[in-house]
Amino acid sequence: MERRFILGMPVDAATYSSAVELAARSVDSHTPLWIMAVNPEKIIKTMDDPLLRRLLLKAGLFIPDGAGILLAGKLLGRPFPGRVTGADLLEALVGEAAARGWKIYLLGAAPGVAAAAADIWSARYPGLVTAGVRDGYFTEPDEPGVVAEIRSAGADLLFVAMGSPRQEKFIEKYHRELAVPVCMGVGGSFDVVSGKAQRAPVWMQRLGLEWSYRLLKNPRRILRMAALPRFILLVLAVKLRLLKIGEEQK
Numbered sequence: 516m517e518r519r520f521i522l523g524m525p526v527d528a529a530t531y532s533s534a535v536e537l538a539a540r541s542v543d544s545h546t547p548l549w550i551m552a553v554n555p556e557k558i559i560k561t562m563d564d565p566l567l568r569r570l571l572l573k574a575g576l577f578i579p580d581g582a583g584i585l586l587a588g589k590l591l592g593r594p595f596p597g598r599v600t601g602a603d604l605l606e607a608l609v610g611e612a613a614a615r616g617w618k619i620y621l622l623g624a625a626p627g628v629a630a631a632a633a634d635i636w637s638a639r640y641p642g643l644v645t646a647g648v649r650d651g652y653f654t655e656p657d658e659p660g661v662v663a664e665i666r667s668a669g670a671d672l673l674f675v676a677m678g679s680p681r682q683e684k685f686i687e688k689y690h691r692e693l694a695v696p697v698c699m700g701v702g703g704s705f706d707v708v709s710g711k712a713q714r715a716p717v718w719m720q721r722l723g724l725e726w727s728y729r730l731l732k733n734p735r736r737i738l739r740m741a742a743l744p745r746f747i748l749l750v751l752a753v754k755l756r757l758l759k760i761g762e763e764q765k
Contacts, residue, residue, distance in 0.1 A: 518577075519593045522749055523568075524558045525577045526584060529599050531607050537576055538608060541696045542617055542671045549574040549686055550699040552601035554581030555746035557679060562749075567680055570687050578604060583743055587750045591757070602714065605674060605701050612672055613640035620668055620695065622661070623651035623676030624705040631709035646670035651677040662689050672697045676705045 516537075517528040529537075534550065541548035551574035561568035578599040579585060588595045612619050613636075621629040629648040637643050646668035653661055665673060673695040675682040682700035690698050706712035719725055 519588065519591075519595075521553075521584065521587045521591070522558050522562065522746070522753070524553060524561060525572070526553050526579050526588075526595070527577050528595050529576065529578050530596050531599055531604060534576060534578060534599060534604055535607055535611050538672070538697045539611070539615070542615075545696050547690050548576060548697045549690055550576045550578065550604070550697065551683065552580035552599075552604075552700070552702075553577045553584060555583035555587075556581075556742040559742040559746055560680065567683075570680075571683055573687055574683075583746055586747070590750055590754050600720075601699070601701055602704050602707065605699065605704050608672060608674075608697075608699070609636050609643065610640055613643035616642070616644065617671035618644045618646040618669060619672045619674065620646045620665055620670035621648045621674055621676070621705060622665065623649075623674075623682065623701075624703075624709075625711075626650045626652060628705045628709050628711055629676070631711075632705040635708055635710075651681075658685070658689070662692055666692070666694050670695050672699070674699055674701045674704070676701045676703065678702060 516533050519526050519528060538548060538550070540546075551571060557571070561571055578601065579588070579595045579597075580599060580601050582598065585595055585598055609619060611617070619633075621633055623629060624632075627650070629650060633645045633648050637645065647664065647670065649661060649664065673686075673693060675686055675698065677685060677700070679700065679702065682702070686698045686700060703712060707714045714720070714725070
C-alpha cells in the first residue's frame with residue numbers, strides 16, 4: 516500500500532481489508548508487525564518531542580485514524596481511501612483471529628477490564644482463543660516479568676491499552692522480545708468493549724466527530740484538543756508552500 520507523509524509522519528493509505536491482510540501475513544510468517552493509529556494529536560506530540568518521533572517511526576503500519584488526517588490528505592492533494600480507526604481495526608482483527616484460530620493477548624486498562632473485554636469477545640466470536648489478559652497497573656521494574664508472561668502465552672496478536680505514548684514505548688521496547696507477530700496500541704478500547712466507557716454514536720463516528728463527543732464527556736480533554744487547530748494550521752502552511760513552489764515552477 517502507498518505511504519504518505521503528513522508533517523513528517525508516515526501515514527499509510529490503508530483500508531481495513533489491507534490492514535487485516537498485512538496482519539495475516541505477519542502471523543503466517545511470524546515476522547514482527549507493529550500497527551499504530553495516527554491522529555493529529557499524536558503528530559503534534561512527535562513535533563514537540565523528537566525522541567518520541569524517532570521511536571514511533573519504528574512502527575510497520577501507520578493507519579489513518581482521525582478525521583483530521585483525512586482532511587490533511589485532501590488539502591495536500593493526496594487523499595486517503597478512507598478512515599481506519601484503531602477501535603474498528605481492533606474489532607476486525609479480533610474477528611479475524613476467531614476465524615483463523617489466532618490467539619490474542621490483552622494487556623492494559625484497569626484491573627478486570629481486559630478480562631471483561633475478553634469475555635465479551637469470546638461470546639461475540641465463537642472459537643476465539645484468548646492466550647492471556649493483564650491489566651496495565653505495573654511499573655518499569657515489573658516489565659521483565661510482564662514480558663515473560665506474554666512470551667510464554669504464545670499469542671499471535673497483542674493489543675496494548677495503556678494510553679499514548681506509554682503503550683507505544685512498551686511495544687517499541689519489547690516487540691521482538693515478546694515473540695508476538697502483531698502488536699497494536701489500542702488506547703481506551705478495552706473500556707469501550709467492556710462497557711466501562713461509551714463510544715460516540717455511529718452518526719458522529721461517520722462524520723468524524725468522535726473528538727467532540729469525547730470532549731463533551733470529559734471537558735478536561737480541552738487542552739489535548741488544542742492540538743487539532745494547530746495541526747490544521749501547520750497543514751495549511753504546507754499547502755500554501757506547495758502552491759507557491761508550483762507557481763514558481765510555471
